[in-house]
Amino acid sequence: MTSADKIRAALAHVTDPEIRRPITELDMVGDISVDGGVASVVIKLTIVGCPAADRIERDVRTAVEAVYGVSQAEIALTVMTPDERRSLTSRLQGGRRAMPFTPESLTRVIAVTSGKGGVGKSTLTANLAVAMTQLGLKVGLIDADVFGFSIPGLLGIPTAKPTRVGDMILPPIAYGVKTISIGMFVEGSTAVSWRGPMLHRTIEQFLTDVYFGDLDVLLLDLPPGTGDVAITIGQLLPHAEVLVVTTPQSAAAEVAERSGLVARQTGQTVIGVIENMAGLVAPDGSILDIFGSGGGAEVASRLDVPLLASVPLSIAVRQSGDAGAPVVVADPMDAAATAILGVASAISQRGRGLAGRSLGVSPA
Numbered sequence: 001m002t003s004a005d006k007i008r009a010a011l012a013h014v015t016d017p018e019i020r021r022p023i024t025e026l027d028m029v030g031d032i033s034v035d036g037g038v039a040s041v042v043i044k045l046t047i048v049g050c051p052a053a054d055r056i057e058r059d060v061r062t063a064v065e066a067v068y069g070v071s072q073a074e075i076a077l078t079v080m081t082p083d084e085r086r087s088l089t090s091r092l093q094g095g096r097r098a099m100p101f102t103p104e105s106l107t108r109v110i111a112v113t114s115g116k117g118g119v120g121k122s123t124l125t126a127n128l129a130v131a132m133t134q135l136g137l138k139v140g141l142i143d144a145d146v147f148g149f150s151i152p153g154l155l156g157i158p159t160a161k162p163t164r165v166g167d168m169i170l171p172p173i174a175y176g177v178k179t180i181s182i183g184m185f186v187e188g189s190t191a192v193s194w195r196g197p198m199l200h201r202t203i204e205q206f207l208t209d210v211y212f213g214d215l216d217v218l219l220l221d222l223p224p225g226t227g228d229v230a231i232t233i234g235q236l237l238p239h240a241e242v243l244v245v246t247t248p249q250s251a252a253a254e255v256a257e258r259s260g261l262v263a264r265q266t267g268q269t270v271i272g273v274i275e276n277m278a279g280l281v282a283p284d285g286s287i288l289d290i291f292g293s294g295g296g297a298e299v300a301s302r303l304d305v306p307l308l309a310s311v312p313l314s315i316a317v318r319q320s321g322d323a324g325a326p327v328v329v330a331d332p333m334d335a336a337a338t339a340i341l342g343v344a345s346a347i348s349q350r351g352r353g354l355a356g357r358s359l360g361v362s363p364a
């Protein structure tokens with residue numbers, strides 16, 4: 001093996017932090033030459049001003065300087081030509097620009113819905129996503145709550161912007177979750193007041209142009225109610241599984257049931273109900289049922305699905321949400337966190353069956 005080959009082999013362990021694939025596989029490694037102990041390596045970044053440039057340069061330097069016989073690494077950062085970039089994006093997108101989350105795909109799609117706003121749907125979705133990564137799953141999260149996008153803030157990346165490589169969008173990663181939100185495409189706190197067709201196109205673009213790579217689970221945080229986005233998701237992802245979030249209050253339970261029924265009409269499968277904002281445990285141990293009780297069980301029974309958890313009201317949940325550090329990480333022993341971790345584990349164990357689906361493996 002020549003020194004250049006050894007360096008190339010070492011670079012196979014350096015991954016692009018946004019695409020999460022080895023830079024050698026992404027054709028980002030250009031010429032390599034070695035003169036005495038000095039190795040010169042050309043790295044082709046995907047785009048001008050690549051936000052990951054510093055990190056890639058650092059990782060490349062460390063890898064190259066660890067190769068036996070190299071005392072110094074000289075890294076030249078250049079940028080791919082438009083043709084190289086097109087060939088990369090086309091390869092990553094599997095040669096076609098189509099929605100990868102088809103019924104045949106091995107990725108489970110789970111939409112989280114609620115009847116009313118403010119019941120904690122986004123908080124639970126963000127925490128479930130992070131909890132699933134803790135269980136070793138590769139998780140993507142689409143914040144489709146176009147009018148009340150709050151996922152970036154809940155995951156501590158309120159100002160993150162996705163990187164665009166040609167027509168491919170690379171989702172920011174927080175707590176291991178690849179995350180995309182409409183909030184990443186609007187300035188500051190601008191309100192989104194779009195009509196159905198525009199919402200439909202945006203969700204379609206999220207599902208098609210965002211490069212999530214291989215995922216075990218794609219979670220979707222839907223807006224509350226049964227509006228345009230829920231219908232779009234029903235049309236685009238009729239095989240999705242649906243989690244319904246409600247509070248213990250009977251008024252909330254009634255509307256929550258409706259959102260589950262609409263999901264079902266589009267062919268989606270409701271897999272369970274999560275009751276949030278259940279009894280708050282007071283310092284003396286007594287339980288304060290601020291929002292009443294029984295709503296979760298009521299919705300679950302009407303939809304004939306299991307009540308997966310009753311997540312209590314918890315100061316830690318609110319505080320960690322405000323701080324952008326999900327409670328399952330910030331305070332995993334909190335009662336609400338353990339309830340959410342329990343749901344993540346229960347759902348993860350139900351992996352999709354493989355029957356009738358193509359495994360995408362070509363015969364040898």
Ligand SMILES: Nc1ncnc2c1ncn2[C@@H]1O[C@H](COP(=O)(O)OP(=O)(O)OP(=O)(O)O)[C@@H](O)[C@H]1O
Nearest residue numbers: 117118119120121122123148312313314317318321
């Ligand atoms: N179990 C809980 N204990 C205490 N506070 C909670 C709990 N769940 C959610 N919250 C708080 O309730 C508020 C609403 O939560 P969240 O934004 O997740 O609701 P939502 O259903 O997604 O609302 P919308 O769909 O209208 O955006 C937030 O301030 C959040 O911190």
